[in-house]
Amino acid sequence: MTAICTDRGMFLYVVLILVQNGNGEGCTQIRKNGHYSCGGRNLTYIPTSIPSSVEMLDFSFNFLPTLQRTVFPQLYNLKLLDLTRCHIHHITDDAFHNVKNVTTLILTGNPISYTGLDGLNSLHKLHRLVLVDTGLSSLNVQFSNLTELRELNVGTNNVQSVALPPFMINFRDFSSLDLHANNISILRVNDTNVLRQMKGNITLILSRNPILFIEPGAFQNLHLRELNIRSAFISLDAQRDGLKALVGLNVGKLIIGSYRAHHAKTTETNDLDGLCLINYEEFYFYQNQWLDLSSHVFRCMVNATKITLKRGRIRVIEPVSFRQLKELYIGKNGLEEIPQLSNIQSLEKFVVVDNDQVLFRGLRDMPSLRHVDLSRNLMSLRSCCFEYFRDTPNIRHINLSLNANIMLLAKPFSGLDLLEVLDFHHTEIGVVGQFGLLQNLKYLKYLDLSYTSNTFGSTSSFYGLTSLKVLKIAGNAFQKETLGYLFENLIALEVLDMSNCDIDRLVWRDFRDLQRLQHLLLSQNRLMVLDFLAQTNLPSLTRLALDQNGITSIPQNTLQNLPKNLSIFDISFNPINCLCTQRDFIQWIIEHQKMFPKPHNVLCKTLQTDSKMRAIDFDVESCIHAQILTVVLSMCAVLLFVFASVLAYRFQFYLRYSCVLLRGYRASRQQECSYDAFVIYSSKDESWVMDELVENLENGIPPIHLCLHVRDFEAGKAITSNIIDEGIMGSRKIIVVISKHFIESSWCRFEFEVAQSWLVTQGNANIIIIILEDVEEEKTKKVFGLHKHLKKNTYLKWSGKPISNMRFWIRLRKAVMMRN
Numbered sequence: 001m002t003a004i005c006t007d008r009g010m011f012l013y014v015v016l017i018l019v020q021n022g023n024g025e026g027c028t029q030i031r032k033n034g035h036y037s038c039g040g041r042n043l044t045y046i047p048t049s050i051p052s053s054v055e056m057l058d059f060s061f062n063f064l065p066t067l068q069r070t071v072f073p074q075l076y077n078l079k080l081l082d083l084t085r086c087h088i089h090h091i092t093d094d095a096f097h098n099v100k101n102v103t104t105l106i107l108t109g110n111p112i113s114y115t116g117l118d119g120l121n122s123l124h125k126l127h128r129l130v131l132v133d134t135g136l137s138s139l140n141v142q143f144s145n146l147t148e149l150r151e152l153n154v155g156t157n158n159v160q161s162v163a164l165p166p167f168m169i170n171f172r173d174f175s176s177l178d179l180h181a182n183n184i185s186i187l188r189v190n191d192t193n194v195l196r197q198m199k200g201n202i203t204l205i206l207s208r209n210p211i212l213f214i215e216p217g218a219f220q221n222l223h224l225r226e227l228n229i230r231s232a233f234i235s236l237d238a239q240r241d242g243l244k245a246l247v248g249l250n251v252g253k254l255i256i257g258s259y260r261a262h263h264a265k266t267t268e269t270n271d272l273d274g275l276c277l278i279n280y281e282e283f284y285f286y287q288n289q290w291l292d293l294s295s296h297v298f299r300c301m302v303n304a305t306k307i308t309l310k311r312g313r314i315r316v317i318e319p320v321s322f323r324q325l326k327e328l329y330i331g332k333n334g335l336e337e338i339p340q341l342s343n344i345q346s347l348e349k350f351v352v353v354d355n356d357q358v359l360f361r362g363l364r365d366m367p368s369l370r371h372v373d374l375s376r377n378l379m380s381l382r383s384c385c386f387e388y389f390r391d392t393p394n395i396r397h398i399n400l401s402l403n404a405n406i407m408l409l410a411k412p413f414s415g416l417d418l419l420e421v422l423d424f425h426h427t428e429i430g431v432v433g434q435f436g437l438l439q440n441l442k443y444l445k446y447l448d449l450s451y452t453s454n455t456f457g458s459t460s461s462f463y464g465l466t467s468l469k470v471l472k473i474a475g476n477a478f479q480k481e482t483l484g485y486l487f488e489n490l491i492a493l494e495v496l497d498m499s500n501c502d503i504d505r506l507v508w509r510d511f512r513d514l515q516r517l518q519h520l521l522l523s524q525n526r527l528m529v530l531d532f533l534a535q536t537n538l539p540s541l542t543r544l545a546l547d548q549n550g551i552t553s554i555p556q557n558t559l560q561n562l563p564k565n566l567s568i569f570d571i572s573f574n575p576i577n578c579l580c581t582q583r584d585f586i587q588w589i590i591e592h593q594k595m596f597p598k599p600h601n602v603l604c605k606t607l608q609t610d611s612k613m614r615a616i617d618f619d620v621e622s623c624i625h626a627q628i629l630t631v632v633l634s635m636c637a638v639l640l641f642v643f644a645s646v647l648a649y650r651f652q653f654y655l656r657y658s659c660v661l662l663r664g665y666r667a668s669r670q671q672e673c674s675y676d677a678f679v680i681y682s683s684k685d686e687s688w689v690m691d692e693l694v695e696n697l698e699n700g701i702p703p704i705h706l707c708l709h710v711r712d713f714e715a716g717k718a719i720t721s722n723i724i725d726e727g728i729m730g731s732r733k734i735i736v737v738i739s740k741h742f743i744e745s746s747w748c749r750f751e752f753e754v755a756q757s758w759l760v761t762q763g764n765a766n767i768i769i770i771i772l773e774d775v776e777e778e779k780t781k782k783v784f785g786l787h788k789h790l791k792k793n794t795y796l797k798w799s800g801k802p803i804s805n806m807r808f809w810i811r812l813r814k815a816v817m818m819r820n
């Protein structure tokens with residue numbers, strides 16, 4: 001019993017090892033250039049499958065409690081080593097011996113309690129060292145030999161001082177020290193000594209620290225590239241005093257604000273006064289939650305070149321004379337009015353977005369202004385646009401999208417001739433489609449009029465836009481016949497978006513001038529046929545979106561004529577007819593899946609709206625079987641027909657005679673008999689019939705009136721009709737003259753058979769048979785019914801001898817005259 005258990009234990013152990021090995025071997029190569037990922041596999045060693053040429057190794061979330069020399073094979077090409085959260089406690093002296101060329105080492109989230117003196121120091125080429133969340137309590141780490149170090153990230157630790165170890169003075173390329181989320185509460189002048197002696201241009205990140213006090217002068221004469229003190233102070237008061245203590249600092253980018261809500265929701269007028277003591281170029285104020293700012297917010301920013309405010313609520317802004325401001329970004333600020341800035345000669349970019357129904361009175365006299373973004377403000381403008389942009393001749397970019405409504409003047413963009421980008425999407429502007437309002441914009445490259453409640457009725461809507469590359473007019477409408485001329489002369493156009501425009505038909509001439517068109521978006525229309533594609537000459541087209549239309553099928557000639565460079569073809573969510581008759585089309589879809597952005601969304605038409613059937617799942621094979629079946633069936637049908645024809649030929653008389661029967665049956669039974677007897681005979685026996693039969697019967701007393709087809713049939717009437725009408729119907733009796741010739745003549749046989757069955761159907765079997773010459777019994781069988789008839793009924797036999805002739809004529813006359 002125990003033995004078995006042990007065995008099973010062994011077995012499980014082996015399986016575990018195998019699984020682990022399997023995982024290890026399964027490290028995935030992310031990119032060609034030697035980037036491997038073994039992340040999150042709880043590995044305890046570096047898999048042997050990693051080639052020595054590996055340059056980047058992501059070994060995060062594994063299990064390497066002690067880093068020592070044997071952990072790493074020789075990976076001298078390795079540049080980036082990510083050991084995030086690998087449970088590393090110990091780093092021995094020779095730990096990185098085999099990976100000594102690493103330039104980036106990430107040790108985030110390891111509870112490192114011991115680092116050998118030379119542990120990190122052997123990484124002479126290290127540029128970037130990440131020691132986030134490693135339980136560090138000071139910056140006195142053993143890395144004095146890392147003179148190439150540029151970036152040190154010791155965020156989320158317990159460091160209490162920004163004081164750098166003195167040896168860092170020698171780190172000549174050092175450029176970034178990240179101390180976010182540590183326990184720094186006090187900054188003294190001495191703490192920045194090393195920083196001051198370094199070459200400068202360093203980024204210092206102190207965000208999310210509980211700074212209480214900064215000793216004034218701590219930053220005097222420091223030159224920083226960037227200082228991030230967002231949420232770096234324990235309170236707004238500490239921030240106000242802290243900012244003042246930054247006196248004398250020179251910094252490129254100053255980032256302040258808060259991640260969390262302050263207790264106070266309003267700032268005091270003098271809260272940002274400290275900024276007047278700092279020399280900075282770019283100012284960023286980011287709030288996560290609303291904070292009311294005073295109207296003096298810009299007072300100490302007159303020297304800034306770039307100002308960004310997010311979520312600092314400013315109700316009113318005092319006018320400020322900026323001296324070198326190039327960019328102003330105000331986002332989500334609950335503004336009531338867009339600042340009436342004028343005469344800022346340096347301003348190039350003006351962005352005020354995300355305010356609610358803000359008032360805009362225009363911008364004046366800004367010769368450098370190139371970029372204006374007033375989107376997402378829900379504002380209403382009357383008499384746009386040049387009235388709002390006076391003496392701003394260099395504007396290239398105006399974004400007025402996502403506003404409420406904008407009314408355009410007659411020449412809305414006069415004086416703004418250099419415009420390159422114009423975006424009005426989701427703003428009601430109406431009249432662009434009715435007049436050629438954009439004619440002066442010959443440099444315009446990008447025009448977005450999507451969802452602007454336009455109906456394009458004027459063919460000159462886009463007149464003059466010879467540089468236009470991108471035109472978006474989704475969600476609008478077209479008057480009939482406008483489309484054919486709307487895009488005339490847009491010779492530079494590369495992107496055309498006409499999604500959701502209720503288009504049900506396009507013709508090739510709509511696009512005939514668009515030789516450079518690369519993307520054509522026609523999603524969400526009502527197109528059912530794509531015949532315009534068969535002729536359209538769109539040589540540059542690479543992307544064609546036709547999703548959510550009414551396309552059921554695309555004919556082969558269209559598919560064959562698709563533009564050569566087309567690589568994205570979207571026909572998702574169309575009611576494709578998945579039928580065997582469409583086999584070629586569906587086969588085409590299956591073979592060209594790469595062209596479809598989401599082949600799974602190419603769906604078949606189904607009756608139930610909730611059921612989905614993908615075109616690529618359609619079983620084309622079954623169609624081939626069905627086709628084979630059809631071929632076989634039709635071949636059978638052909639064979640059957642041939643067979644039937646052969647039969648029909650073989651038995652043509654029976655057929656004919658059935659026809660005759662049917663016809664005769666329809667004829668009146670009341671017909672008067674105009675002959676006493678109809679004679680059926682072979683024409684080769686005509687001499688006997690004429691000389692003997694006619695002579696003896698017609699000239700006797702009483703005369704018997706015979707019907708002979710040579711003599712009595714109506715000319716021009718079909719023979720069969722004659723047989724029926726004149727012969728059989730018109731005579732009381734039928735005389736059949738049997739001879740060898742008779743048997744051999746198919747016509748005679750036919751007549752006999754018709755007569756026989758006619759009389760049978762009429763109920764009187766008045767056939768008188770004359771055997772003119774002996775016929776072998778076998779031969780009589782050839783004539784349907786004759787053999788039987790001869791057996792059952794008496795017949796007259798012609799012998800040619802005068803005595804018996806006498807009796808023959810008497811009997812024949814009697815038989816003919818007999819009424820029944």
Ligand SMILES: *[C@@H]1O[C@H](CO)[C@@H](O)[C@H](O)[C@H]1NC(C)=O
Pocket residue numbers: 042044063
């Ligand atoms: C990872 O491996 C270690 C040792 O091999 C083990 O103690 C730990 O439970 C494993 N963790 C998981 C999630 O498998």
Ligand SMILES: *[C@@H]1O[C@H](CO)[C@@H](O)[C@H](O)[C@H]1NC(C)=O
Pocket residue numbers: 118121122145
């Ligand atoms: C670090 O630098 C010191 C002094 O230059 C040198 O003695 C020591 O060997 C170096 N350590 C390593 C691991 O290179």
Ligand SMILES: *[C@@H]1O[C@H](CO)[C@@H](O)[C@H](O)[C@H]1NC(C)=O
Pocket residue numbers: 158160183185
């Ligand atoms: C932060 O530092 C203060 C002393 O400056 C100390 O009292 C406090 O315990 C430290 N906090 C943590 C989480 O270590």
Ligand SMILES: *[C@@H]1O[C@H](CO)[C@@H](O)[C@H](O)[C@H]1NC(C)=O
Pocket residue numbers: 199200201223225
């Ligand atoms: C700081 O960097 C900027 C741009 O990277 C450079 O123009 C400037 O000369 C640098 N200043 C110092 C002191 O290195």
Ligand SMILES: *[C@@H]1O[C@H](CO)[C@@H](O)[C@H](O)[C@H]1NC(C)=O
Pocket residue numbers: 275276277278299300301302303
């Ligand atoms: C702006 O710069 C000028 C000179 O460069 C200086 O005199 C003035 O104090 C500065 N203003 C502020 C608010 O920093």
Ligand SMILES: *[C@@H]1O[C@H](CO)[C@@H](O)[C@H](O)[C@H]1NC(C)=O
Pocket residue numbers: 353373375376399400401402421423446
């Ligand atoms: C205009 O602004 C909207 C909303 O802010 C943005 O999505 C769009 O990309 C902008 N247009 C251009 C051309 O930059």
Ligand SMILES: *[C@@H]1O[C@H](CO)[C@@H](O)[C@H](O)[C@H]1NC(C)=O
Pocket residue numbers: 539540541565
């Ligand atoms: C099609 O693509 C090829 C390769 O990208 C390019 O050289 C060629 O000019 C394109 N043809 C057209 C008509 O744009």
